[in-house]
Amino acid sequence: MEQHLIIGAGIAGLLMSQNGPIKEMHDHCDAAGTTFGLMGFLHPSATTISPEERKKQVLQQIVRHFGADALSPLAYYDTLWAQQPLTSEPGVQPMTMKPPYGHPELRQSYWDGRLHFAAAETDHLFGGYMDGAVGAAERAMQTVVSDKC
């Protein structure tokens, strides 16, 4: 985009919607404010329409929220992750619920206490979220510290 649609509109850079193909969209402009972009996730039903129709519906929704300048982006990229062979297997279905994060084996240390997993996915309370990332980091740090004492 040639300009910052979100700052120009005086609104926050987060879009959550139940009305249109875009379910969730984030401001992906750089910190310096020189490169402008939006990144979002579409409803799974958007995979059943043609790329041309999908682009049309996506831009219509962005225009509805951010104004007519969004109709002429400098670039538009659309990826069906389920069809990317290095990302997904054939026949994969969208997740309907949170997977069972925090498996006990991922919460153990290995190699005589020299290997710890501290990613958000290892947290049994908030796996997959920022709170899970912080909880996992605290758990790993406490394990390292107590191993050394």
Ligand SMILES: Cc1cc2nc3c(=O)[nH]c(=O)nc-3n(C[C@H](O)[C@H](O)[C@H](O)COP(=O)(O)OP(=O)(O)OC[C@H]3O[C@@H](n4cnc5c(N)ncnc54)[C@H](O)[C@@H]3O)c2cc1C
């Ligand atoms: C678009 C999006 C929106 C989200 N929204 C929310 C939200 O609203 N609320 C929420 O709670 N969570 C949200 N999440 C999830 C949340 O961001 C993640 O769960 C969390 O950031 C994971 O933290 P982490 O520390 O486990 O991993 P990461 O944040 O992925 O950190 C891993 C780090 O390791 C680095 N790394 C990878 N490989 C190597 C290597 N070989 N050597 C050295 N470094 C390496 C990476 O560069 C990265 O910095 C969102 C995620 C995405 C993608």
